[in-house]
Amino acid sequence: MTGWREIADGVLIRRYAELDLTVGLVVGAEQALVVDTRGDHVQGAELAAAVRQVTPLPWQIAITHGHFDHCFGTAAFLPAPVWAHERCALHLRRTAEDQRAEWIEHYRHEAPETAEALRTTTVISPDRLVGDRAELDLGGRTARLLHLGPGHTDHDLVVAAGDVVFAGDLVEQGAPPDFSDARPEHWPSTLDNLLDLRPSVVVPGHGDPVGPDFVRSQRAEIAAAVELCRAGPPEGDLLARSPFPEATTRAVLRSMNVGRFPDIH
Template sequence: MRWIVLADGVFARRHVELDLTLGLVVGSERCLVIDTGTDEVHGAVFAAAVRAITPLPWTVVITHAHWDHFLGTGAFLPAPVYAHPRCGEVITADGAAQVTEWAQRYRAEGKPELAGRLEGARRLLPDRAVDPTVALDLGGRTVTLIHADRGHTDHDVLVHVPDAAVVFAGDTVEQGASPSVGPDSALAAWPALLDAVLDLAPGVVVPGHGEPVDVAFVRTQRAELATVAALAADVGRGVLTVEQAIARSPWPAEATGQAIHATAS
């Protein structure tokens, strides 16, 4: 685990497990924690790392309701926890199934400790709404939370730090692997969401997984998403077979097949 300094008081926290990237923005009066990690043990380690940087009271934002971004929230309470309203609904409806799926996966991979930590984490709900924007005054610095469109999920929240030209994009941007398209994704709308990221004129974009990237990377990923969305639509209309779509895709076969299957389901 390591910190990356993006600007004065703006940090990304990198983790080997799942190539996860969390965030921290520090003002003069309070700080903002961006996602909380994979479980409460992980969250406590992250909280201690934040405390090594700043003693200021913290606010939390959850970018979306996938377990690796919210199961560490208990380590930061009491604190205001922001998210889009759908985030809490998805945690309530789907959080237990996510934990079961990944605990089984970890045990199959010979990682019973990680499985147990998942199963022991509380599925805590956000208590503040981002719909569609919230401006947070951290003291000498305003950070804007934005729900711009559907993409990786129907409730993705972007975190814009305008004075530092940094956007924390959650899993709407992914570095080191193709974007993860699941049954709760909106593949056809996703390119427009990345247009919204680019419209913020960032110098640095922080993905939910992988290293921070520049706008050229986001433009390329946006073009690839548009291509895969068009291929998935052609498969849905019977214009292409899955095999033909995979052959034409800019993504690896497994990622393309997953996107096509998720779009069709």
């Protein structure tokens, strides 16, 4: 479960049992790009050591979004450039301590050592902020960092390396998408933009790599849930027609109302 898998030339993924997290690595001739850093300083150090078994090259870090499981491991990679969407830094400033407290509580009994690692983690703010796009020359290959619109959060950043796209939690395999900080009404068009990149492989933030057909069907599910929730709280039959379990549908509804700010683009 925790080994590397090379899914294209110099493009690797690594999956973890914990939260079914999937992280990535793109290796050029001169530099490597690590996509997401896991959820605390111990997990980050494990990943950094694992990257070092693949390549001795200097690394840069790309954070897909500011949820703890994708970025609280960053300190283990410093010094290094840390790329993220510009609103990711703001999200971390606003929410990092709440995320820490919530997940310490979550792990307190079942995994006290993880709770302790979270408690002692230094949360690193990204220092290379991306508006819509950036290109990283890794030597003989380019990685593109793209903000394709809001979706799972208001600051999702995808990493395109050849025809592989690391989607962060814009795509989730093996579980319904997470809507806790989502912009559900924008999510389908953001996935259209992702599909316009014509990827042959899409790496989700959780689960197994998928193809464009999977993304298309997840896009349709999200659009259907948004439609159901547009008229207000779906009950009874409406709830039963949702493609998602009840708790997820209710999260869609909640985030549609929280997310109704005029300045979202």
